[in-house]
Amino acid sequence: MDRAEATGVSVMLEPFAASKSRPEDWLAVLCRDPRRAVEEEQIVCLVCGARFRQLTNTHLRGHGVSAGEYKQRFGYNRGRPLMCHALSRLYAERAVQSGLASRIRSRPIVADPELRRRGGMRPVTLEELLTRRDARRAAGRGGP
Numbered sequence: 045m046d047r048a049e050a051t052g053v054s055v056m057l058e059p060f061a062a063s064k065s066r067p068e069d070w071l072a073v074l075c076r077d078p079r080r081a082v083e084e085e086q087i088v089c090l091v092c093g094a095r096f097r098q099l100t101n102t103h104l105r106g107h108g109v110s111a112g113e114y115k116q117r118f119g120y121n122r123g124r125p126l127m128c129h130a131l132s133r134l135y136a137e138r139a140v141q142s143g144l145a146s147r148i149r150s151r152p153i154v155a156d157p158e159l160r161r162r163g164g165m166r167p168v169t170l171e172e173l174l175t176r177r178d179a180r181r182a183a184g185r186g187g188p
């Protein structure tokens with residue numbers, strides 16, 4: 045509403061709107077909670093701020109990082125698909141249909157040499173911390 049804008053409240057509630065003049069601030073906001081960079085129809089590249097349906101290896105290579113390095117750098121879970129939610133769902137449905145899902149459900153420690161190397165330890169990602177925190181808060185309110 046107009047009143048909110050006059051008080052400056054809308055700027056705090058809408059970092060996307062505020063970002064247009066200062067993209068680096070807006071990216072910093074997303075970096076604090078990288079889950080927010082993944083939206084229903086688009087995913088924001090946290091390096092350059094460009095928006096895509098899917099963050100391709102080709103694009104990431106332009107920044108000199110692999111998908112794995114990108115996830116590590118910004119605190120995404122290792123299994124996080126670098127694509128918008130709509131596309132992610134589409135691929136998940138296709139995977140189930142083709143029977144791929146059952147193969148993916150193998151034990152990561154067996155399939156992933158990197159995990160074996162670290163003796164089964166895995167770092168807790170920022171994404172995981174934020175998700176756990178949200179879950180605790182939701183539980184504190186008596187659930188959604």
Ligand SMILES: [Zn+2]
Nearest residue numbers: 089091092094
């Ligand atoms: Zn980029």
